[in-house]
Amino acid sequence: GEDVEQSLFLSVREGDSSVINCTYTDSSSTYLYWYKQEPGAGLQLLTYIFSNMDMKQDQRLTVLLNKKDKHLSLRIADTQTGDSAIYFCAESSPGSGYSTLTFGKGTMLLVSP
């Protein structure tokens, strides 16, 4: 079955880079997503990558995928206090017809001034 694991907490200083890591278990071709959740709010889609890609960059965000190790990371450059939130890694796979998302428990990012 599908399983997604994340580290639970990350603390950085404003202006530093943040790297949030995720591992997944599904070995078939899959889409991998990063969502951001602020307190009391829903999930905001940040970016996503298909498993035939190694990297995707979108402004301050860089996603790196190591398919061999089933390891995904999200790098946030020049982290700001407004980036403080919970970040969720999620996957969808052909086993679910790409119709459902399996989420990790989320990584809480705390950015201090």
Place this chain on the structure above:
Amino acid sequence: DTGVSQNPRHKITKRGQNVTFRCDPISEHNRLYWYRQTLGQGPEFLTYFQNEAQLEKSRLLSDRFSAERPKGSFSTLEIQRTEQGDSAMYLCASSRGQGSNQPQHFGDGTRLSIL
């Protein structure tokens, strides 16, 4: 482009009561999903619709839960005879139709508290 809208934002009710939540998806999206999120956890899939057809239901969706999407637009999720364990955030998401690279966009959720 308006996002996914969920109502109410908060619902407090006594154990044993019935509750109903509503979700309005992004207008051109024909897929609609329901997830449940408990404290400290990621969202867990409950069910999804393509247009008015309910295509998949999770084992988490007990027989006290029912979801509808009668005209293929908005959806409702009803919980009958609520229990303490139903306290959670209920999230709705929508996406464009078929195709494997259609990301899901989420609403702000309905937080349910059972007294």
